[in-house]
Structure formats: structure tokens, C-alpha cells
Amino acid sequence: MDEPKMKELEELEDAMKARETGHYVLRLYVAGLNRLSLRAIENLKKICEENLQGRYELEVIDIYQQPVLAQGDQIIAAPTLIKQLPPPLRRFIGDLSQTEKILVGLDLRPK
Amino acid sequence: MAETDGQRELSHRQLAKCPTGITGLDEITGGGLPRGRPTLVCGGAGCGKTLLSMEFVVRGAVNYGEPGVFMSFEETAEELAKNVASLGFDLADLEKQKLLAMDFVYIERREIQETGEYDLEGLFVRLGHAIDSVGAKRVVLDTVEALFAGFPNEMILRAELRRLFRWLKDKGVTAIITGERGEGTLTRHGIEEYVSDAVIVLDHRVVGQSATRRMRFVKYRGSLHGSDEYPFLIDETGFSVLPVTSLGLDYAVSMERITSGIPRLDHMLGGQGYFRASSVLLSGTAGSGKSSLAAYFADAACRRGERCLYLAFEESQDQIIRNMRSIGLDLAPWVDKGLLKLHATRPTLYGLEMHLAMIHKLTNDFQPRTVIMDPISNLSIVASNEEVKSILIRLVDFFKNRKITSFYTNLTHPDQLEETSTGVSSLMDVWLLVVNVESNGERNRVFHILKSRGMAHSNQLREFLITDSGIDLVDAYIGPGGVLTGSARLQQEAQEKAAALAAQEELEHRRHVLDRKRQIMGAQVAALQAEISAEEEELQALQDQSKLQHKVAAEEREQLAAARNADSPEVKEGE
Numbered sequence: 049m050d051e052p053k054m055k056e057l058e059e060l061e062d063a064m065k066a067r068e069t070g071h072y073v074l075r076l077y078v079a080g081l082n083r084l085s086l087r088a089i090e091n092l093k094k095i096c097e098e099n100l101q102g103r104y105e106l107e108v109i110d111i112y113q114q115p116v117l118a119q120g121d122q123i124i125a126a127p128t129l130i131k132q133l134p135p136p137l138r139r140f141i142g143d144l145s146q147t148e149k150i151l152v153g154l155d156l157r158p159k
Numbered sequence: 160m161a162e163t164d165g166q167r168e169l170s171h172r173q174l175a176k177c178p179t180g181i182t183g184l185d186e187i188t189g190g191g192l193p194r195g196r197p198t199l200v201c202g203g204a205g206c207g208k209t210l211l212s213m214e215f216v217v218r219g220a221v222n223y224g225e226p227g228v229f230m231s232f233e234e235t236a237e238e239l240a241k242n243v244a245s246l247g248f249d250l251a252d253l254e255k256q257k258l259l260a261m262d263f264v265y266i267e268r269r270e271i272q273e274t275g276e277y278d279l280e281g282l283f284v285r286l287g288h289a290i291d292s293v294g295a296k297r298v299v300l301d302t303v304e305a306l307f308a309g310f311p312n313e314m315i316l317r318a319e320l321r322r323l324f325r326w327l328k329d330k331g332v333t334a335i336i337t338g339e340r341g342e343g344t345l346t347r348h349g350i351e352e353y354v355s356d357a358v359i360v361l362d363h364r365v366v367g368q369s370a371t372r373r374m375r376f377v378k379y380r381g382s383l384h385g386s387d388e389y390p391f392l393i394d395e396t397g398f399s400v401l402p403v404t405s406l407g408l409d410y411a412v413s414m415e416r417i418t419s420g421i422p423r424l425d426h427m428l429g430g431q432g433y434f435r436a437s438s439v440l441l442s443g444t445a446g447s448g449k450s451s452l453a454a455y456f457a458d459a460a461c462r463r464g465e466r467c468l469y470l471a472f473e474e475s476q477d478q479i480i481r482n483m484r485s486i487g488l489d490l491a492p493w494v495d496k497g498l499l500k501l502h503a504t505r506p507t508l509y510g511l512e513m514h515l516a517m518i519h520k521l522t523n524d525f526q527p528r529t530v531i532m533d534p535i536s537n538l539s540i541v542a543s544n545e546e547v548k549s550i551l552i553r554l555v556d557f558f559k560n561r562k563i564t565s566f567y568t569n570l571t572h573p574d575q576l577e578e579t580s581t582g583v584s585s586l587m588d589v590w591l592l593v594v595n596v597e598s599n600g601e602r603n604r605v606f607h608i609l610k611s612r613g614m615a616h617s618n619q620l621r622e623f624l625i626t627d628s629g630i631d632l633v634d635a636y637i638g639p640g641g642v643l644t645g646s647a648r649l650q651q652e653a654q655e656k657a658a659a660l661a662a663q664e665e666l667e668h669r670r671h672v673l674d675r676k677r678q679i680m681g682a683q684v685a686a687l688q689a690e691i692s693a694e695e696e697e698l699q700a701l702q703d704q705s706k707l708q709h710k711v712a713a714e715e716r717e718q719l720a721a722a723r724n725a726d727s728p729e730v731k732e733g734e
Contacts, residue, residue: 124264125278125280126279127277128277142276144274145274
């Protein structure tokens with residue numbers, strides 16, 4: 049089996065596992081530590097602490113430091129939160145101040 | 160095409176220009192796009208925006224050593240590479256050489272949720288990274304308006320776009336930003352308001368079932384630019400714009416003369432033929448031998464070893480060659496030698512602008528010194544006369560600038576001989592007219608020069624003969640009944656010949672009579688002289704006789720005196 053297929057399979061397995069366990073993998077892209085970045089980090093931390101305690105991974109990435117990652121993840125707006133797992137992949141742009149909307153988007157609240 | 164000194168000087172005083180390397184575009188802009196500034200290129204779907212901007216980046220990298228960034232919002236790098244591979248652009252290779260950085264910006268609206276305030280710093284970072292990775296001098300954003308579909312907050316978006324264009328300027332990169340044409344606005348989302356330096360509109364129009372691509376400068380701050388629409392082509396070598404409209408009347412003229420291919424016609428044109436780089440119009444009714452005259456001109460050019468481009472709008476290459484063989488002109492060897500290019504197209508094949516573009520391109524590729532268009536009147540099938548005229552003006556100027564002698568044939572209606580349907584005669588330096596004259600049950604061709612600028616030329620009508628062995632111009636007989644041609648001319652010539660013969664005979668006769676008279680007179684003179692001498696002789700005889708009588712009488716007196724013993728007078732005297 050070639051490598052991309054292996055990777056795909058792994059991803060699929062991760063996704064299945066994440067769905068079962070309710071494990072969240074989140075990535076937050078920010079543009080340095082500006083006003084919006086700080087606000088977004090603060091808002092996200094709060095949401096995670098209150099709703100996903102113990103079952104989430106959060107990676108905060110500075111696009112100034114990691115422009116290649118930003119390109120790979122198709123980042124245009126900052127801040128951008130990507131819900132990598134569980135599927136489906138979702139993107140939240142902005143300072144994450146609209147908590148209700150995020151909870152719905154993270155499938156933590158019914159629509 | 161070489162930039163003229165004037166243009167170069169001008170562009171120095173103006174904004175610095177960034178050459179696009181796109182055929183024709185740099186000429187109409189006097190050097191290229193404004194350097195270090197963004198240019199907006201907008202137009203409808205499929206009008207060539209992406210290709211124009213891609214060529215800008217590729218030519219910059221290849222021709223000018225300026226690396227570029229191509230940020231695409233619509234097509235992936237793979238798709239783009241595939242699309243432009245047919246033009247000979249190897250994007251992967253350029254990327255490998257660090258001359259090109261590509262970034263595909265993918266926006267999936269369904270995945271995105273707005274959750275508060277944001278900016279587009281991600282875009283800036285990616286663009287900045289791409290620029291830095293190759294040291295780009297040129298940037299393309301194709302098409303940035305796709306952002307409007309992805310980000311619903313227009314206020315943020317507009318503010319960010321304004322910042323983006325500012326940022327591009329600060330970076331000092333020459334940028335092309337493309338935009339879809341909107342209704343009533345240049346771009347769908349009105350991004351033209353953020354680009355203040357240059358705006359180019361591309362257009363793909365269908366008129367009379369023929370599609371024509373056109374380009375227009377809506378804005379080009381701080382630079383001279385023609386406000387006309389320029390036709391452009393997209394073909395296997397990329398984009399080419401036709402700068403012909405921008406040409407003025409400042410071309411240098413040539414004193415060199417070239418033959419028309421017909422000695423008698425050269426003679427009529429001050430003895431030396433046309434001026435090089437002049438424009439020659441040949442008008443004529445149907446079947447008056449226009450193409451033949453054109454073919455002779457082509458043949459003459461090839462004989463000089465010069466390339467000739469023959470644009471035929473009515474006949475195919477083989478047909479022309481066959482027909483010219485029938486009058487003793489073989490063009491095939493010139494075609495084989497590559498001196499003559501017969502390019503046959505139906506005018507209806509594409510629009511007028513495309514014809515112009517095609518002619519322009521053929522001229523650039525083939526580099527002829529003589530161009531023949533046979534006939535121009537056919538072009539009005541695809542466009543109005545005004546348009547044809549405008550195209551011809553551009554063509555005439557274009558050829559003159561290239562020092563190309565151009566020869567146009569024009570089919571005229573017998574009722575309007577001295578006007579061209581498109582009113583182009585004023586553009587022409589030489590205007591020849593061939594008319595079919597019908598008389599005595601036959602049609603004959605009469606040829607004359609309506610005008611020929613800058614040279615003494617014959618005002619005479621000539622009969623235009625097309626025979627198995629070629630074209631000839633012979634003196635037409637001008638009599639009380641007008642110009643006589645054909646058999647009437649032959650008849651007249653025979654009559655004249657007979658009359659001359661009769662006169663000759665009369666003269667001989669008179670001379671004969673005179674000789675006779677002279678002989679008679681001579682004889683008479685001789686007779687009279689003989690008479691006179693006879694009389695003289697008689698007189699002499701009489702004189703002699705008289706002398707003798709005197710002598711005899713004296714002797715007799717002496718004898719008598721002696722006999723009478725008279726005194727001798729001598730004795731008496733001696734006493």
C-alpha cells in the first residue's frame with residue numbers, strides 16, 4: 049500500500065476513534081499576538097474548559113512563524129479555528145466571540 | 160517592433176514601466192504596466208484574464224529575470240500548469256528554478272463560519288511568504304473577487320482589500336489583479352475603486368457571428384495611452400495585442416522606387432514604379448484583372464529576392480497559382496522558395512479585428528517587404544464600411560511603419576468607379592483604376608492612374624491587355640468618339656496604317672512627277688543652250704565673212720591704186 053493511502057486510512061481511523069470518544073483536535077491560527085489573537089485564544093480556552101474538558105487537543109499556530117502551514121491549511125482570515133477532529137472539518141473565523149455559534153459548529157449544541 | 164526614440168524618451172519622463180513581454184501590449188502602453196503598482200484586469204468569463212496575467216509572470220521570469228508569484232483563487236496550480244502548457248510555459252520548471260511561486264487559495268464557503276471580528280492577515284502572510292521565497296517582483300492575484308464568495312462580511316473584506324493593494328504598493332511589486340466583469344461596473348464587486356493606477360478591460364464580443372477579442376485601457380494614470388480598443392489574439396504562442404491604432408503619421412518616407420512588375424506601368428509612374436513603403440490601391444470592376452496586376456507585383460517583389468505576403472480573400476492558393484499560369488506567370492517557384500506566402504482566408508471566417516490580428520501576426524512572423532490584400536472590398540462582408548476603413552487606416556499605417564509596400568485591390572461598382580465603397584482612397588499614395596469599357600459588342604479594359612503622390616505620372620488612358628504571355632499596357636486610341644479599345648482600336652490602327660501607306664505612295668508619285676519635270680526642264684534648257692550656241696556660231700561666221708570682205712576690198716583697192724600708180728600713202732608720209 050502506498051503512502052497516501054496509508055495516511056488516508058490512518059486519518060479515517062483517527063476520525064472514527066474521535067467520533068467514538070468525542071475527542072477533539074483543534075488548531076487555532078493567529079497572526080501574532082494582536083488584539084484579535086488574544087481575544088480568540090481567550091474565548092476558545094473558555095469554551096474548551098467549559099465544554100471539552102479533558103478531551104481536546106489545541107494547537108495555537110502563529111502564521112507569521114509558520115506561513116507554510118498557513119498555506120497548507122488554506123488560511124486566509126485570522127484568527128481561524130479549524131476543527132480537525134471529529135469530522136466534518138469546520139472552520140471558524142473571527143475572534144470566536146459568538147460562543148453559541150461555535151458550540152453549534154463544534155456539534156456540542158444541537159442546531 | 161522596436162520602440163521609437165520618442166516613446167522611450169516619453170516613458171522616461173513618465174512613470175517607470177514594467178515590460179510585460181506580451182506582444183504589442185508594451186507598445187501601446189509605452190513600455191508596460193506601471194512599475195511597482197497594481198493593475199486591474201477585468202473582463203467576462205473566458206476573455207483571457209488568467210492567460211494575460213500568467214503570461215505577464217512567465218515572461219517576466221523568462222525574459223526579464225523578474226521572479227513572480229501567481230496566486231490563484233479559482234484554479235489549482237496543476238490546472239493552471241496544464242492550461243498554459245500548450246503555450247509552451249513550463250510552470251513546474253520555473254518553480255524549480257525559483258522564478259515562480261504559485262499558491263492556490265481555496266475557499267469553501269460551507270466550511271466557514273464567522274464568529275466575530277477578523278482580518279485577512281492569512282492572505283497577507285501567504286502572499287508575503289510567496290514573494291519572499293522567490294524574491295518576486297511581479298504578483299498576480301487571479302481573481303481576488305472570489306473572496307467575496309467566501310467571506311460574507313463585506314465591510315471587513317473591502318477594508319482588507321484596500322489594505323492589500325496598499326500593501327502591494329509598499330512592497331514595490333508590479334501586480335495584476337483580475338476581476339470578473341460586473342453589470343454596470345467594471346468588476347462584479349467594484350474593486351476598481353481600490354486600484355487607482357491602471358485598469359484594463361478585456362472583452363470577447365460576438366458581432367455578426369464572428370468573435371473578436373478586444374482590450375481597452377480604461378485608466379492608466381500618469382501615462383499616455385490610446386483610448387481605443389485594441390484587438391488581441393490568443394494563439395499557440397500566447398497573447399498578442401495589436402498596437403496598430405496607436406501609430407501616427409511620423410514614419411520616415413523612402414525615396415527608393417520599386418517596380419510594379421509591368422514595365423509600361425513603371426513608365427507611366429514617372430519611369431521608376433512605386434515608392435517603397437507606399438500604399439497602392441487598385442480599383443476595378445469585376446473581372447478587370449486586378450488579381451493579375453497584384454500577382455505581377457508579387458512576382459516582381461520575389462524577383463528582387465524579397466518576401467511577399469499575399470492575403471487572398473477570394474481564391475485559394477492553388478487557384479491563384481493556376482490562374483496566373485494561364486497568363487504566363489508562374490508563382491509556384493516563389494512559394495517553394497519561401498519568398499511568397501499565399502494566405503487564403505474567407506473574410507467570414509472571423510471578425511474584422513481578428514483579421515487585423517491575423518495579418519499583424521503573419522507580418523510579424525513572415526517579415527515581408529511587400530503585402531498584397533486581394534481584395535479589401537470583401538472585408539465589408541463582415542463589418543460596416545466605417546469599421547473596414549478604420550482597420551485599413553491601421554493597416555496602412557502599420558505597413559508604412561514597417562517600410563512595407565502594400566498593395567490593395569478593391570472591387571468597385573461600375574456606377575461608382577471613382578469611389579471606394581469604404582472611402583479609403585484618401586489613405587492611398589497611388590490609386591490605379593481598371594475599367595471595363597463596353598463598346599462595339601466587346602468589353603475591353605482601360606487603365607489609368609487616378610493619383611500617384613510625390614511623382615510625375617502619366618495622365619494617359621491605356622488599354623490593359625491580358626494575354627497568354629502576360630499583362631501589357633498599350634496606348635489607347637483617343638478619337639472623336641472617345642477612347643477606342645480592343646478591335647475598335649485595332650481597326651483604327653489599320654485605318655491609320657492604310658492612310659499612312661496611301662500618303663507614302665502619293666509622296667512617291669509626286670517625287671516621280673517632279674523628277675520627270677526636272678528632266679524635261681533640263682532637256683529644254685539644253686535645247687535652248689544649243690540654239691543659242693548655234694546662233695552664236697552663225698554670228699561668228701557672219702563676222703568672219705564680213706572681216707574677209709573688208710580685207711578683200713582693201714586688197715582690191717590697193718591693187719586698183721597700184722594699177723592707177725597712185726601715191727603710196729607711205730611715201731607721202733615719209734616726205
